[in-house]
Amino acid sequence: xxxxxxxxxxxxxxxxVVVILICLSAFNFVKLLAIQTRFERVAEKSVPxxxxxxxxxxxxxxxxxxxxxxxxxxxxxxxxxxxxxxxANLEANGKFIEAYKQLSLNEPLKMEAYEKISExxxxxxKKLEEVNAEGRQATNAEQSARxxxxxxxxxxxxxxxxxxxxxxxxxxxxKDVTNxxxxxxxxxxxxxxxxxxxxxxxxxxxxxxxxxxxxxxxHSLQQISxxxxxxxxxxxxxxxxxxxxxxxxxxxxxxxxxxxxxxxSSLEEMSSMTRKNAESSEKTKSxxxxxxxxxxxxxxxxxxxxxxxxxxxxxxxxxAKIIKTxxxxxxxxxxxxxxxxxxxxxxxxxxMGFAVVADEVRNLxxxxxxxxxxxxxxxxxxxxxxxxxxELSGKVAIALNEIVTKAKKMDDLAAEVASxxxxxxxxxxxxxxxxxxxxxxxQSTASNAEExxxxxxxxxxxxxxxxxxxxxxxxxxxxxxxxxxAAFVSSKVIGTAVRKDNKSVxxxxxRVKVKSSKVKALxxxxxxxxxxxxxxx
Amino acid sequence: xxxxxxxxxxxxxxxxxxxxxxxxxxLAGESYGxxxxxxxxxxxxxxxxxxxxxxxxxxxxxxxxxxxxxxxDMRIKFNMEVSKDTNHTCIIVVQVLSVSRKTILLGxxxxxxxxxxxxxxxxxxxxxxxxxxLDTSYLVGMAKIKGKxxxxxxxxxxxxxxxxxxxxxxxxx
Numbered sequence: 001x002x003x004x005x006x007x008x009x010x011x012x013x014x015x016x017v018v019v020i021l022i023c024l025s026a027f028n029f030v031k032l033l034a035i036q037t038r039f040e041r042v043a044e045k046s047v048p049x050x051x052x053x054x055x056x057x058x059x060x061x062x063x064x065x066x067x068x069x070x071x072x073x074x075x076x077x078x079x080x081x082x083x084x085x086x087x088a089n090l091e092a093n094g095k096f097i098e099a100y101k102q103l104s105l106n107e108p109l110k111m112e113a114y115e116k117i118s119e120x121x122x123x124x125x126k127k128l129e130e131v132n133a134e135g136r137q138a139t140n141a142e143q144s145a146r147x148x149x150x151x152x153x154x155x156x157x158x159x160x161x162x163x164x165x166x167x168x169x170x171x172x173x174x175k176d177v178t179n180x181x182x183x184x185x186x187x188x189x190x191x192x193x194x195x196x197x198x199x200x201x202x203x204x205x206x207x208x209x210x211x212x213x214x215x216x217x218x219h220s221l222q223q224i225s226x227x228x229x230x231x232x233x234x235x236x237x238x239x240x241x242x243x244x245x246x247x248x249x250x251x252x253x254x255x256x257x258x259x260x261x262x263x264x265s266s267l268e269e270m271s272s273m274t275r276k277n278a279e280s281s282e283k284t285k286s287x288x289x290x291x292x293x294x295x296x297x298x299x300x301x302x303x304x305x306x307x308x309x310x311x312x313x314x315x316x317x318x319x320a321k322i323i324k325t326x327x328x329x330x331x332x333x334x335x336x337x338x339x340x341x342x343x344x345x346x347x348x349x350x351x352m353g354f355a356v357v358a359d360e361v362r363n364l365x366x367x368x369x370x371x372x373x374x375x376x377x378x379x380x381x382x383x384x385x386x387x388x389x390x391e392l393s394g395k396v397a398i399a400l401n402e403i404v405t406k407a408k409k410m411d412d413l414a415a416e417v418a419s420x421x422x423x424x425x426x427x428x429x430x431x432x433x434x435x436x437x438x439x440x441x442x443q444s445t446a447s448n449a450e451e452x453x454x455x456x457x458x459x460x461x462x463x464x465x466x467x468x469x470x471x472x473x474x475x476x477x478x479x480x481x482x483x484x485x486a487a488f489v490s491s492k493v494i495g496t497a498v499r500k501d502n503k504s505v506x507x508x509x510x511r512v513k514v515k516s517s518k519v520k521a522l523x524x525x526x527x528x529x530x531x532x533x534x535x536x537x
Numbered sequence: 538x539x540x541x542x543x544x545x546x547x548x549x550x551x552x553x554x555x556x557x558x559x560x561x562x563x564l565a566g567e568s569y570g571x572x573x574x575x576x577x578x579x580x581x582x583x584x585x586x587x588x589x590x591x592x593x594x595x596x597x598x599x600x601x602x603x604x605x606x607x608x609x610d611m612r613i614k615f616n617m618e619v620s621k622d623t624n625h626t627c628i629i630v631v632q633v634l635s636v637s638r639k640t641i642l643l644g645x646x647x648x649x650x651x652x653x654x655x656x657x658x659x660x661x662x663x664x665x666x667x668x669x670x671l672d673t674s675y676l677v678g679m680a681k682i683k684g685k686x687x688x689x690x691x692x693x694x695x696x697x698x699x700x701x702x703x704x705x706x707x708x709x710x
Contacts (some may be wrong), residue, residue: 328624334650335579335627338560341653344559345573362652 006217020202024195032189038180038187045103049110050173052096052103057166058345059089059096060124064159067128070135071148079136088130097121102136113169120165124158131155147534218477225473232466239459240494243501250449250508256442257515264437264522269429274424281417295403300399309390310434316383321378329367337362377511432523439519446512453502460495559680561651561687562629565617568687570680573653575692577586577642578630582622585644597643598645599628606630608644625649634693656680661689 002010066089097118104110131151194296340358344351363375560579561629580601585608587597594614598605608628612619630645662679678689 331625332581335581338579338650338653341558342560342573342576342579345653 006213009209009213009216010522013213013520016209017202017206020198020205024202027194027198028191031187035184035187035191038184042177042180042184045107046173046177049100049103050170050177052100052175053166053170056093056096056100057163057170059093060159060162060166062494063089063093063128064155066146067131067135067151070132071138071144071151074142083132083136086128090128091123109172112514113165115170117162117165117169120162124155124162127158128229166256181305221473221477225470225477228466228473229470232463234461235466236460236494239456239463240497240501242459243456243498243505246449246456247501247508249347249452250446250505250512253442253446253449254511254515256445257439257512257519259437260435260519261515261522264432264519267432267435268522268525271425274421274428276402277424278418278421281414281421285411285414285418288407288414291409292404292407295400295407299397299400299404300391304398306393306397309386309393312386313390315382316379316386316397320376320379320383323372323379326367327372327376330365330372333365334362337365339407370393401502435519436523439516439523441515442512446509449505450502450509453498453505457502458494460498464492464495558653558655559687559689560629560653561682562627562647563649563651564611564615564647565620566648568651568682568685570656570682570687570689571692572628575631575633576629577632579650580628580630580644582624582628582646583628596646601630601642601644604642606642606644607645611645612646612648623648628653631692654682656682656687656689666693 063086066086070079070082072088097114100117101114104114131147131154134147135144138147140395167174336357340361341355344355345359352438558573560569560573560576563569565600578601583599585597585599587704591597594610596608596610599608610619611617618674626646626648627650628646629650630644631645634639660681661679675690675694676688677691680687680689
C-alpha cells in the first residue's frame, strides 16, 4: 500500500466508501424489496382479502338475517325486498369470492381456503336456496316456524361453518398481516441498525482513509517540496558557479585572444624574416656560382702557371747540371793547383815560379768555384723559389679546388636554405591558419561563455520560479511558507551575483572581438609577405 | 798573395812544428794541417777496393797509376764521427816513413782539402793539453790560419808501429 499513487489511494478511499454505499444500498434495496413484498401482500392481498372476507361475512350475516327475516315474514313485498337484498348480497359475495380468488391465484394456502369456502358456500347457497324457497312458500306461521327450524337446524350450521371459515380466513389474514407487519418492522429495524452501522463504518472508514491519504500526500508533498527546494537552492548555487566560471572562461578567452594577437605579430615578423632568408639564399647561390666559376678559371690559370714553373724547373735543373760540371772542373783544377803547389814546394827554390803559377791557378780555380758556387746558389735559390712557387701553386690549386668544393657546398646549402625557407613559409602559413582557427575558437569560446552566462541567469530565474512553486506547494500543505523563504532569499542573492558575472563576461567578450579583428588583419598581412613557390625558381 | 816559403827539411821525429808550407784539410769539421813535403798527391774520391780482415780504419787499396797503395780513413782512425762521402771528399797521398825507414805511400780519406798555406812560426802554438780525440803525439802544434785554428799533424806518428807493419805488408801484398 505504500507505493500506491494518489489516484489509487483516493480511488481506494472512495471505492471503499462507494462499496460500502453500494452494499448498503443493495442491502437496503433487498430489504426494502422484502418490506415492499410484505407490504404489498398486506396492502394488496391481505387487507383487500380481509376486507373481502369482512364484506362477505357481513353480507353472509346480512343474508342470514334477511333469510330469517324472510322466514319470519309473511309479507310478500317485504320478502321480495329482502330477497332482492339477499340476491344482491349473494351476488356481491359471489363477486367478492371471485375477487378473493383472483387475489389468491398464486397462493396455494389461500386457494385451498378458497376452495373450501367455495365448497362451503356452494352448500350454503344450495341450502339457502332451499330455505329461501321454502320460506317463500311459507304462508303461515307454522310453515314459517318449520322453515325457521330447518333454517336453524340446517342453514345455521352451514352459515356458521361459512362464517367460521370466514373468521378463520380473516384470522389467517390478520395473522398474515401481523406476520408481515412484524416481519416488515423487523426488517426495518434490522435495516435501520445495519444502515446506521454501515453509515458509521463508512464515515469512519472514509474519514480514516481520507486522513491517511491526506497525511500521506502531505508527507510526500512536503518531502518533494523540501527536496525541490534543496535542489533549487543547489541549482541556484550551481548557476552562480556557472556564471563565475563563464566569467573566468570569458577572461581566459580574452587572454587567449591577446596571446593570439601577439603570436600573429610574431608570425608576421617570422614571415618577413623568411622572405629575407629566401632572398639572401638566392644571392648566396648566385655568388657561389660566380665563385665557383672564378675558382675554376683560377685553377686553369694555376695549371698553366704550374706548367711554366715546371719548365723553369727543368731549365734550372739543366743549368744546375752544367754548373755542377763547372764546379767539378773547378774542384779538379783546385786539386791540380794543390798538387802543383805540393810539387812546387817539394821542388824548393826551383819551383818557386811554379808555385806562383800554381797559386794563381788555384786562385782562378777558387774564383771559378766561387762563381760556380754563387751561380749554383742562385740557381738553387731559383729552383727553390720555383719549387716554392710550384708548391704554392699546388697549394693554391688545392685551395682553389677547396674553394670550388666549398662553393658547390655553399650552392647546395643555399639550395637547402631556400627549400627550408620555402618549407618555413609553408609552416608559417599553416601556423597562420591554425592561429586564425584558434582565433575563431577563442571567439566561439567567448560567445559560449556569454551563452553559458545567459544560461546561468536563466537557470537562476528558473530556480527562483521553482522556489515559488515550492512555496505554493507548501502553502497547500500546511498553509505557511516556512522553508521556502530561506531558499528564495539565497536564490535572489545568487541571482544578483550571476547578473554581475554576466556583465563582466560581456566586457571580456567585447575585448576578444576587438583582438580577433586585429588578428584577422595581421593574418592577411602575413599571407602577402610569405615567399611563395615562384620565389624559389 | 806573396809566398813566403821558408824551406826546411823535416828530419826525424820531432814534435815541434816548424814554419813551413802546410796542406790544410778538413776532417769531421775540424781543420788539420800536414807539411806539404809529406804530400805526394791529391786525388779525388775514387772507388777503393776493400780487403778482408784489415782494421776498420783501413778502407782498402787503390790503384794509383800502376801502384797499389793502401787507403786509410782518418776519421775512423781518429775515432771521429764518420760522415758520408761528399763530392769534396779527397784522398791525400802521403809519404810516411815506416819504422824500417822505408817510404810508404798512404792514401788518407779526408772530408775536404782546403789549401796550401805558409805558416810562420809566430802563428804556431804548442799543443794545449786538453781532451781531444787525438793522441797528442800526433799533434805537433796548433796554428792560426785566417782566424781558424788548425791542428798540425805529424803524419809519421799518426800510425802506430803495428799499424805501419800491417800497412807495409798490405803494400807489399
